[in-house]
Amino acid sequence: MVKKTNVVLCAVLILAMFLCGCAAGKASMGGMVNTEATKTREDETHKVLIEGDGYPYTVTDYLNNEFVIEKMPEKWAVTSGTYINLWYKLGGKSACITDLGSAYIDESYQDEILALPSIGAVYNPSTEKIMEINPDMTIAQVGIQTSMANAMNEMGKPAMLLHMRSYDDVIDHIRVFGKLLENETEAEAIIEDMESGKLEIVDQLPKQPKSVVIMYVTSSSLAVKLDNSIAGDVANILGIKNIASGLAPDTLGSETTPLDIEYIAEKNPDVVLVTSMIASNEDAKRVMQEEFDTNPVWQTVQAVKDGHVVYLPQEYFLYNPGHEYVTGIEYMAKSVYPEIYGVLNE
Numbered sequence: 001m002v003k004k005t006n007v008v009l010c011a012v013l014i015l016a017m018f019l020c021g022c023a024a025g026k027a028s029m030g031g032m033v034n035t036e037a038t039k040t041r042e043d044e045t046h047k048v049l050i051e052g053d054g055y056p057y058t059v060t061d062y063l064n065n066e067f068v069i070e071k072m073p074e075k076w077a078v079t080s081g082t083y084i085n086l087w088y089k090l091g092g093k094s095a096c097i098t099d100l101g102s103a104y105i106d107e108s109y110q111d112e113i114l115a116l117p118s119i120g121a122v123y124n125p126s127t128e129k130i131m132e133i134n135p136d137m138t139i140a141q142v143g144i145q146t147s148m149a150n151a152m153n154e155m156g157k158p159a160m161l162l163h164m165r166s167y168d169d170v171i172d173h174i175r176v177f178g179k180l181l182e183n184e185t186e187a188e189a190i191i192e193d194m195e196s197g198k199l200e201i202v203d204q205l206p207k208q209p210k211s212v213v214i215m216y217v218t219s220s221s222l223a224v225k226l227d228n229s230i231a232g233d234v235a236n237i238l239g240i241k242n243i244a245s246g247l248a249p250d251t252l253g254s255e256t257t258p259l260d261i262e263y264i265a266e267k268n269p270d271v272v273l274v275t276s277m278i279a280s281n282e283d284a285k286r287v288m289q290e291e292f293d294t295n296p297v298w299q300t301v302q303a304v305k306d307g308h309v310v311y312l313p314q315e316y317f318l319y320n321p322g323h324e325y326v327t328g329i330e331y332m333a334k335s336v337y338p339e340i341y342g343v344l345n346e
Contacts, residue, residue: 087104166228
C-alpha cells in the first residue's frame with residue numbers, strides 16, 4: 001500500500017513537471033533519474049526502441065525515458081486498450097486494466113480481460129489504485145496516461161509510455177512485445193502474416209488512384225482527418241489521395257484539421273469516409289445526414305450526391321487494431337475500390 005506522504009509528494013512532482021516541462025531520463029527497475037528535456041520519438045524510425053539479445057533489455061519509450069530491465073517482470077500492467085489485444089495475442093497478461101467496453105476486445109480473451117481490476121477511465125487512471133496493485137512494469141499510453149506514468153516512475157515503479165498509431169508502429173511494437181514476452185517466434189509469424197496480407201491488397205491497386213475526404217465526427221464537432229491518423233495512414237498505404245494531406249492541423253500534433261466544406265467541394269473527392277468518436281456509427285450517420293441536409297454546399301460534392309459515403313468501424317479506425325491492422329486496410333480498400341476488392345458486408 002502506498003503511504004499518503006508518497007501520494008502528496010507525487011502530486012507535487014507532477015505539478016512541477018507540468019510547470020517546468022517534463023523530463024526524460026534513465027531508469028532501472030528501481031526508479032527514474034531525470035537527465036534531459038523531454039523530446040518524443042515521433043520523427044524516429046522506431047517509436048519505441050529495445051536493445052539486447054534477451055534479458056537484460058534496455059527499452060527507450062516514446063518520451064525517451066530509458067529502462068534497463070534485468071529480467072522478465074512477473075507482474076505487468078497494460079493500462080491502455082490500444083495495446084491490450086496485441087499483448088494478449090503474444091501470450092502476455094495484465095494485472096489490471098482501465099475501463100473498456102467489450103466491443104474492441106478479442107473474443108479469445110475478452111472474459112479474462114474484462115474481469116481484471118480497473119484503475120479507472122483510460123483518460124484518467126488512478127495512480128493510487130495502480131500502486132496498490134503494485135506491478136513490476138507498466139505499459140501506458142502517452143498523452144492521456146503520461147501523468148500517471150510520470151508519477152509511478154518518480155515513486156520507483158517503472159512505467160513506459162508508448163505511442164502506436166500507424167502500421168509501421170504496430171510492426172515495431174509487435175517486435176518489442178515479442179522480445180519482452182520472450183515470444184519472438186510468434187511475433188515474427190504475426191508480422192509475416194500481416195506483411196503478406198498487406199502486399200496482396202496493395203498489389204491489386206489501380207494505376208489511377210481515387211481521392212477521399214476523411215470526416216471525423218464527435219459528439220460536439222466535425223473535423224477532417226490528416227495523414228497522421230489511422231485512417232490517413234491506411235489511405236497512404238493504399239495510395240489513395242487524402243484531399244486534406246498537407247493542411248495545417250487544428251493544434252500542434254493533432255490528427256485533424258478544421259472542417260472547410262468549400263474546400264471539400266472544390267476538391268470534389270470520389271468518396272467520403274467517416275470516422276467517429278461517438279456512441280455508434282448509427283449516431284455518426286445521423287450527425288452526418290443532418291450536416292448533408294442543412295448545408296447545401298454538400299450537395300455540390302458528387303460523392304454525397306451519389307451516396308458514396310462510407311462509415312469506417314471504430315474498432316479499426318478509432319482504436320488502433322494492432323495485429324488486425326490489415327483488416328482495416330482491406331475495409332478501406334473495399335470502401336473505395338469495391339469493383340476490385342468486392343462490396344462491403346455491413
